Amino acid sequence: MLEAGLFPNAILYNNLISCLCKAGMLAEAESYLKRMPQHCAPNVVSYNIIIDGYCKARNIEKALAFLREMEELGHPPTPHAYSSIVQSFCKTGNVSKAMDVFAEMPAKGCEPDIVNFNVLLSGLWRARKIHEARELFRSMNSRGCKPDVVTYNTMIAGLCKWKKLDEAVFLLERMKQEDVSPTFVTYTTLIDHLCKFTRLQQAYEVFEKMAEGPCACTEPAYSVLFNKLQRAGKLVEASRVYSDMCRKNVCMTDNTYSLVVLGLSKMDGGNVEAAKLVTEMMGKKIAPDFYAYSILINGLCKARRPGEAKEMFQEMRGRGISPTVVTYNTLLEGLLSTAKLQDAMELTYFMLDQGRLPDTCSYNLMIRGFCANGDTNEAYCLFQDMIKDGIVLNTWTYNFMIVGFIKDEAWSSAWMLFKRMQSGKNDKVPAPNMFTYEILISSLCKTDQVEEAFKLLSAMRDKGFVPSLKIWEVLLSRLARAGRLDDAFELYKEMSRINCQQLVGSSNILLDGILRRGSVDEAKDFLKQMTDTGIVPDKFTYDKLVVGLCWQGKADQARKLVEELVRDGKRPENQGLRQLLGALCAQGDFQGAYEFYCWLPSVGVEVTLGMHNTLVTSCCLARKLDYLDMIEQREGVPDVIVERIEKFRAELFREEEVKIYEETRDRKIRRTMAYSEPRRPKIASFRAMDLHYGQ
Structure with a gap:
């Protein structure tokens, strides 16, 4: 230039x-x-x-x-x-x-x-300069600069991030007052965070406001809300959004279809709707991708419908989509969970034919499935195949096999595997984990080998394992049921010494043991000790106390305890209430039992079918027809109970008819026999005749 x-x-x-x-x-x-x-x-x-x-x-x-x-x-x-x-x-x-x-x-x-x-x-x-950001935003109008949609979006995003959701929702309203139109980003940011913090009603309200504006009925908006709701586990609300999508004929993209299929597969009965959606996709010439098929197969398997999952799997292959080992494993688990062992084996062979080698997870599923269905020999053959084929055996492979041997009472085989795991001689053999010890200690306790269980507990602790709460509770339960309460209390104290959190379940086990010994007063003292140490009794605690009082023939005390609990907003489990009704009847207090039965609904406690049955059975055995009549006339009594009362009354009526018939028949027989016998002259008459002829 x-x-x-x-x-x-x-x-x-x-x-x-x-x-x-x-x-x-x-x-x-x-x-x-x-x-x-x-x-x-x-x-x-x-x-x-x-x-x-x-x-x-x-x-x-x-x-x-x-x-x-x-x-x-x-x-x-x-x-x-x-x-x-x-x-x-x-x-x-x-x-x-x-x-x-x-x-x-x-x-x-x-x-x-x-x-x-x-x-x-x-x-x-x-x-994170929240205060300074708010002050700057407030100063904008006074400095002659009106906030625009970017300003509001920045503020709303920041407020949402720092959980100031009410302020963020307020800014959305202010945008409309200032004639600033919210964008898709504005709405979805709010919806996203409201869902994340489980404020789902507000999220849905924001969504409805969005639908009223220029962002109405957009597919991405529905997709975001549906996805957030189903990921938060709010499946009812997600279902409502899906219904709204269907009603408004919202066109879904491939990705949205996959998300909706995933959400529906999590809902009760949603797998049918998910399958329809896949069919709809194919009808619209939208080919379901690998992700959509995998979601649906997984959902059908979890719903225990492996037959339909298998059909979907075949359809997936028919469309040229190659299943991965994970897909095979999903279907394998579904088949094994419904005891379809033959189908599972066929699927495994099919995997091999397709060049998909079963992995450790595949074998573990098969071993667990065979052991659960009592075919330990087949499971052990698979176990040996893994070793022969060089497939890695992990801790769960051994654990499933040990469970199978214990179920078959093949103790020597179970201990052989455990000792192999303990030896550590072979790098390919995994070490035992917490679950391994739980399996063995639980099984030893079930077979009353408590001392052996404690030896294993000691060995486990020497290996550096901290026993799980489940192990402590298994040992506590066995000691309490065996009447070894002193040992159980020592174990309970040891849990406290090693900072193992004594949950209410552990305390309930001891309480049950005390009550089995018949020591109601001791049980009450222990309950006080529980509350003093900060352990809050639950409904099972009170249930055990009510049952214990009933066992000791103290039904009146049990009734007073239940009434106090209900007044305090607590209540025992249904088993305790059933036991109390039965105990009142057993001591002949049918009036008290009936009054308690009527009192329960008045304080908001549902009378279960079991409670109805207990009272009706007791009244039937004692032939208390007047109480049966009163029960039958009450509102809300299940039809099956009414039918039972009517059946008992009919049987009783037949018994009375038979009794009357038999008594009438016996009287007739006696009368007939009396008329058919020959009339004998009186002894005095014969004597008179002898005297006459003798003269």
């Missing part, structure tokens, strides 16, 4: 400097800036470009130097230049410097514009 006598102008220089900055060639860009001739000296645009370039390269000192040079040359700094520097300070975490630069703008004759405010606001939220 220069050789041709053409001289570049400022626009050309600025474009060249901009290109060099974008390419990261800042030294060359600075060189051209300084070489700009007198007739096209660097202007505001030139400095804005070079400042922005150095800011993006994180060389803020150089950018500030050019800002000062710009001022010295008489060029007023622009909001764009300040915006670049403020943003750069914010990105490097130096928000204090960013605030200082922002604060100097009015003094330099440059009022901040909306971009400056938004950049600093975003930086303040990132730096």
Whole structure:
């Protein structure tokens, strides 16, 4: 250009400097800036470009130097230049410097514009300067800068992140008052965080407001809400959103179909709807992807419908989608959970035919399935196949096999595997885990080998294992049931010494043991001790106490205890209430039993079918027809109970008829026999005749 006598102008220089900055060639860009001739000296645009370039390269000192040079040359700094520097300070975490630069703008004759405010606001939220962000937002109107949709979105996102959800919802309302239209991002940010913090009703209300505006009935909005609800486990609400989608004929993308299939597969009875959705996808020529099929197969297996899962699996293959080992394992687990062992074996052979080698998980599923169905020999054959084929046997492989041997009472085989795990001689043999010890200690306790169980507990602790609560409770239960309460209390104290949290379940085991010994007063003392140590009794605790009182023939005390509990907002389990009804009847207090039966619904306690049966059975055995009549006439009595009472009454009526018939028959027989016997003369008459003829 220069050789041709053409001289570049400022626009050309600025474009060249901009290109060099974008390419990261800042030294060359600075060189051209300084070489700009007198007739096209660097202007505001030139400095804005070079400042922005150095800011993006994180060389803020150089950018500030050019800002000062710009001022010295008489060029007023622009909001764009300040915006670049403020943003750069914010990105490097130096928000204090960013605030200082922002604060100097009015003094330099440059009022901040909306971009400056938004950049600093975003930086303040990132730096967790919540108070400063709020103050900056409040000052915008007074400084002549009206917040725009970006400002509101930044504020709402920041407030949501720091759990200020009520304030975020308030800002959404304020946007409408200020005639600022919320965007899809505004709504979805709010919906996302409201769902995350389980404020689902508010999330749905925000969604409905969204539907009223320009974002109405958009597929992404439905997708976001449905996904968040199903991930939060709020399946009823998710189902409502899905129904709304269907009603409004919202067109779903491939990804949304997959999400909806996943959500429906989690719902009770939702697998049928999910299968329909897959059919709908195919009808619309949207091919379900691997993800959608896998979700559906998994859902059907969890719903214990492996037959349909198998059909879906075959359809998946028919469409040219290759199942992975995980898909095979999912179907395998579904088949084994419903005892379809033959189908599971066929699937395994099919895997091999397709070149998919079963992994450790596949074998573990098969071994567990065979052991659960009592075919330990087949399970052990698979176990041996794993060793032969070089497939890694993990701790769970051994654990499942040990469970199978114990179930078959093959103790020697179970202990052989355990000792192999303990030996540590072979790196390929895994060490026992907590579950291994739980299995063995539980089985020893079930077979009354408590001393052996304690030896194993000691060996386990020597290996560095801290016994789980389940192990302690198994040992406690066995000692309590064997009447060894002193040993049980010692074990209970040891749990406390090693900081094992004594949950209410452990205390209930001891309470049950005390009551089995017939010591009701001791049980009450122990209950007080529980509460003093901060263990809150549950409904099972009170249930055991009520049952214990009934066993001791103290039904009246049990009834008073239940009434006190209900007044305090507590109540025992249904078993205790049934036991109490039976105990009152057993001691002949049918009036008390009937009054207690009527009292339960009045205090909000549901009378179960078992309670009805207990009272009706007792009344039938004692032939208390008047109480049966009163029970039958009460509202809400199940039909099956009414039928039982009527059946008993009919049987009783037949018994009475038979009794009357037999008594009548016996009387007739006696009368007939009396008439058929020959009449004998009186002894006195014969004597008279003898005397007469003798004379």
